[in-house]
Amino acid sequence: MNSEEKIRLQNFAIDIREKIIYQMSSLGSGHLGGNLSIADIVAVLYGSEMKYDPADPKSEERDILVCSKGHAGPCLYSALALKGFFPMERLDTLNRGGTDLPSHCDRLHVPGIEMTTGSLGQGFSAACGMALASKLDGNPRTVYCIIGDGESQEGQIWEAVLFAKHQELDNLILFVDYNKAQLDGLTKDICDMGDYVDKFHAFGWHTAEIDGHDVVAIKTAIDAAKADKTGRPHVIVCNTIKGYGVSFTKPDSCHHVTFTPELTEQCMRELEASRPTA
Amino acid sequence: MSYKILENKTTADVTMTSVYVKCLKALMAENPAITQIESDLGNSLLGGAAIKEIKAEFPKQFVDCGIQEANMIGVACGMSLTGRIPFAHSFAAFVSRRATDQAFISGAYAGSNVRIVGTDPGVSAQLNGGTHMPFEDVAIFRAFPNMTVIEPSDPVMLEDLMGKLAANYGMYYLRLFRKNALKIYEEGSTFEIGKANLLREGKDLTIITAGAVMMPEVLKAADDLAAEGIETRILDMFTIKPIDADAILAAAAVTGAIVTAENHNVINGLGSAVTDVLMTKGDRFVPVEMIGVQDKFGQVGPLAYLKEAYHLTAADIVEAAKKAVARKH
Numbered sequence: 229m230n231s232e233e234k235i236r237l238q239n240f241a242i243d244i245r246e247k248i249i250y251q252m253s254s255l256g257s258g259h260l261g262g263n264l265s266i267a268d269i270v271a272v273l274y275g276s277e278m279k280y281d282p283a284d285p286k287s288e289e290r291d292i293l294v295c296s297k298g299h300a301g302p303c304l305y306s307a308l309a310l311k312g313f314f315p316m317e318r319l320d321t322l323n324r325g326g327t328d329l330p331s332h333c334d335r336l337h338v339p340g341i342e343m344t345t346g347s348l349g350q351g352f353s354a355a356c357g358m359a360l361a362s363k364l365d366g367n368p369r370t371v372y373c374i375i376g377d378g379e380s381q382e383g384q385i386w387e388a389v390l391f392a393k394h395q396e397l398d399n400l401i402l403f404v405d406y407n408k409a410q411l412d413g414l415t416k417d418i419c420d421m422g423d424y425v426d427k428f429h430a431f432g433w434h435t436a437e438i439d440g441h442d443v444v445a446i447k448t449a450i451d452a453a454k455a456d457k458t459g460r461p462h463v464i465v466c467n468t469i470k471g472y473g474v475s476f477t478k479p480d481s482c483h484h485v486t487f488t489p490e491l492t493e494q495c496m497r498e499l500e501a502s503r504p505t506a
Numbered sequence: 507m508s509y510k511i512l513e514n515k516t517t518a519d520v521t522m523t524s525v526y527v528k529c530l531k532a533l534m535a536e537n538p539a540i541t542q543i544e545s546d547l548g549n550s551l552l553g554g555a556a557i558k559e560i561k562a563e564f565p566k567q568f569v570d571c572g573i574q575e576a577n578m579i580g581v582a583c584g585m586s587l588t589g590r591i592p593f594a595h596s597f598a599a600f601v602s603r604r605a606t607d608q609a610f611i612s613g614a615y616a617g618s619n620v621r622i623v624g625t626d627p628g629v630s631a632q633l634n635g636g637t638h639m640p641f642e643d644v645a646i647f648r649a650f651p652n653m654t655v656i657e658p659s660d661p662v663m664l665e666d667l668m669g670k671l672a673a674n675y676g677m678y679y680l681r682l683f684r685k686n687a688l689k690i691y692e693e694g695s696t697f698e699i700g701k702a703n704l705l706r707e708g709k710d711l712t713i714i715t716a717g718a719v720m721m722p723e724v725l726k727a728a729d730d731l732a733a734e735g736i737e738t739r740i741l742d743m744f745t746i747k748p749i750d751a752d753a754i755l756a757a758a759a760v761t762g763a764i765v766t767a768e769n770h771n772v773i774n775g776l777g778s779a780v781t782d783v784l785m786t787k788g789d790r791f792v793p794v795e796m797i798g799v800q801d802k803f804g805q806v807g808p809l810a811y812l813k814e815a816y817h818l819t820a821a822d823i824v825e826a827a828k829k830a831v832a833r834k835h
Contacts, residue, residue, distance in 0.1 A: 292588075335587075336617045343587065344616035347607050353580020354612050360581065361541075361588040364566040384608075387577035394572070 229444050231506065233276070237443040238504045240310070241271035245473045246499050247306030251322040251329075252485070253492035258322070258331060259299040261470035261482035265407040265440070266295075266303055266374055269466060272446040273372060274307040282312040285339045291369045292358055294343040296351025297376040297405065298332040305329060305338060313340035349382030351375075352402070356388050359400040359461075370454060374403045378410030381419045386431075393432040396459035401450060404463060405440065407470035409479040428463045440466025474498050509663075509695035511705055515725065518661045518689040522682060522718065523625075525661040527556045529668035530593065534564045540672055541585060543594040544570045545578040551595050551625055551684070575600050579608035583618035591619065591672060598624030598681060599631065602643035614650040614677045621671050621678045622647075627657065628769030629812035630683050630719050631804065639804025645774030647679040648747045654699065655747040657681040657717040662691040663744060670699060687718035688725070690742075700745045702753035708737035711831050712757035712764050713823065716743045716776050719769040719809075720797075720818065727767075727823035736831060746776055751783045758784055758792040763830040765795045767823055772798035793833035795826035 229237075244267045252258030270293075274280070278291040295304050302322060309316050321327040328337045332346030342358070345351035355373035362369050375385060392400055404424055408415050415421060428435045434456050438445040446466070453462035471477025474495040477485070530552075533540045542548075548557050548570055560568050569585075571578040575596050582594035595601070601609075601624045613620055624643055626632075631639040647655050654676060658664040664682075671678055690705065697703065702714075706728055715724045721742070728738040739761050741753055758764060764784070766777035777796035784792055799816045813819050 294584075343584070344611065347611040349576075350580050350608055350612045353577045353608070354584030354587070354616075356577070357581035357584025357586075357590075358588045359584075360569065361585040361590045365589065367588075384574075384576045384580065387571075387574035388580070391571055391574065391577055391581065395569075 229447055234444055235504045235506060237271050237275045240275040241268045241443065242499050242503055243310055244271055244303060244306040246496060247309065247319060248302050249492060249495045249499070251302045251305065251319050253487040254320060255322050257484065257486045258302060259483060260485040261409065261477060261479065262297060262376060262405065262407065263300050263303040264473050264477070265468040265470050266300055266405050267473065268441045268443055269374060269403050269405070269446055270303050270307050272443050272450065274311055276447060277450050278372070279369070282340070285313060288367065291372065292342050293372045294345070294351045294355040294358070295333050295374045296345050296355065297348065297374060297379050298345030298351065300374070301331045301333040304333060304341065308338070308340040314338070348376070348379040349384035352385055353388045355400065356392050356397060359392070359397040360395050363397065363399055370399055370401060372401050372403070374405055377404055377406045377408065377415050377421055380404065380421060389428065389431050389433070392461040397461045398457050398459050400461045401453045402461065402463045404465045405468055406465050407468040407479065409470040409483070411483045413480045424465045432460060434458070434460040434462045435465065437465040437467065440468035441472055473502065507696055507698035507701055509697055509703055510692040512690055512692055515688055515690050517686050520661055521684060521686050522661055522664055523551055523553070523684045525664050526668065526682065527552050529665055531560065533668065533672045534560070534567050537591065537672065538567065539589055539591045541567045541569065541590045541592045543578055543582045543592050545575045545596045546570065546573045547596050551623070575604040576608050579605040579620070579622070580612050582620045583612040583616060586619035593621045593623055595623040595625065597631070597638055598627045598643045599638050599640040602640055602646045606646055609647070610650055614652045618677060619675050621680055623680045623682055625682050625684050627681045627683060627717060628719060628799070629804070629809060629816060629818065630769070632809055632812065633806055635806035636804035641771040641799045641804060643681065644746055644770050644776065648774065648779065650677070653677045653679060653747065654745065655679045655681070656699065656745055659716065659718050659721045659742050659744055660687045660690045662689065662693055662695050663697055666696050667699070681717065683718040688722045690721060697744070700748050700750060702750040703742040703744070705740040705742050706738060708739040709761060710736045710738065710763070711827055712739040712741060712761045713767055713827065714741045714743050714754065714757070714764060714776065714780050715767040716746055717769055720767045723813065723818060723820045723823055724767050726820035727827065730820060730824050731827055736827065738827065743776060746779055749779045749783060751787055754780055754783045755787060758788055762834045763793050765797060765823060765826045765830050767797040769818065770798055771801055772796040773801055791835065793830045795830045797823050797826050
């Protein structure tokens with residue numbers, strides 16, 4: 229990746245983070261930490277890797293992203309709005325009564341959202357079904373899925389991990405948002421998930437472990453996964469920081485955050501200051 | 507909708523599962539999107555020989571997930587959202603209780619397009635006993651918005667409904683008895699989802715039932731009641747949701763007394779669905795007696811024993827009918 233492309237993707241990730249803060253602060257609160265931690269992954273997907281057409285969100289040609297950690301809806305909504313799937317003004321309506329933008333990913337209300345998620349563990353199974361159907365139907369698309377590390381305490385995740393390998397879903401790329409924290413605190417203190425890479429390796433998956441805030445590493449890992457057509461599904465374990473990008477967040481206490489105008493202003497200032505320079 | 511009732515009703519020479527297999531294969535041949543998804547109970551529903559044939563003829567239309575009902579429903583929903591038309595099967599007990607939230611969120615709430623097939627409803631789980639005996643599956647799925655709940659009563663009906671299930675979009679629960687059912691409809695009969703069938707006309711009370719397990723008991727009860735001068739209307743309410751409120755209200759108006767007969771807990775099954783209609787839409791008091799499992803767990807035993815044990819027999823229905831008639835004003 230050349231430096232211009234890198235800067236473009238880093239800026240897109242900052243745009244996404246700003247829109248996340250915008251949606252939540254105008255509402256007053258939101259699931260900030262787990263939205264900020266996946267912003268770089270989402271930036272690389274919508275900024276570089278995925279095929280899609282905002283004017284035809286159901287196109288057969290498209291790639292698919294399922295965000296199984298459904299509370300990260302605002303992060304996807306930011307990317308979708310920035311890419312023109314719906315007017316930016318819709319971001320003003322997050323979680324208002326009667327909205328078409330419920331904060332948990334909702335495929336029936338939000339153009340570009342592929343799966344309704346929010347009950348953890350479920351989106352990944354749906355992504356496996358989408359990958360399997362695509363493969364059986366000869367559709368060359370890639371199906372991407374993002375799960376949380378806390379989410380992978382759900383048993384259904386591991387049913388799907390077994391299933392994906394058995395069905396040889398090498399068109400499936402799974403990101404683990406390994407931000408080491410969940411609602412009640414640090415994952416290691418609640419139900420430690422141990423070594424993700426070892427676990428997926430033992431299940432027969434093609435594995436990679438990267439810095440989930442490094443757009444170059446994310447793109448490189450995706451390209452490596454796409455190039456590996458050996459019948460193994462791909463997992464990219466992304467070391468991330470819950471609440472990444474702004475300074476006030478603490479990983480073990482930023483799952484859900486209440487905003488004040490001062491805090492919002494501080495976040496926006498910090499994000500602008502973090503923009504890369506050529 | 508064009509159905510005819512057989513004069514002589516005898517046990518069908520085909521099992522419900524063989525009809526399912528025949529229809530499934532025909533639908534698969536017609537439409538490559540039709541997909542059977544199993545969670546290691548394919549042998550129970552389809553049989554080993556049929557699985558081999560399906561795998562050979564339609565290798566891209568059969569998926570066995572292994573023993574993982576939750577993942578199976580999620581996979582089925584995902585496949586449906588990329589164009590497949592899945593039939594996802596497990597025993598009724600597992601596909602309802604073990605995968606409730608998957609069917610609810612990934613299925614109904616997400617607007618997916620899956621036919622959930624639950625076999626061995628109620629006491630028909632027989633020797634598998636209480637762990638496998640669902641008396642609450644209808645209650646579970648009936649509470650989901652956007653969910654249609656269907657319990658076919660005979661093989662002729664199943665054959666017609668399979669085509670309709672394949673053609674329609676949405677979430678369906680097909681509550682399916684696996685064995686030889688009493689054949690009550692003429693071959694070639696057609697049915698309308700959401701419309702009850704009138705099986706017998708009578709002026710003194712109405713029995714409302716669903717499914718192949720209760721049907722022979724209901725029909726015998728009506729004969730026995732007729733012998734005592736009580737004329738019974740019978741409604742085959744094979745669509746438990748959305749329920750045919752007009753048929754219930756008309757039956758209430760004409761016959762003035764109702765017995766519901768279901769192979770399920772009386773709590774939140776067919777009986778509850780019927781009384782919901784009568785209490786909220788009816789214009790008069792109509793006595794209702796509910797035949798069904800009286801809030802008990804399942805147990806092991808052959809079908810005849812279990813029908814006795816849970817008071818699901820023709821004699822129980824006759825007794826309930828007399829009570830209902832006696833309560834009429």
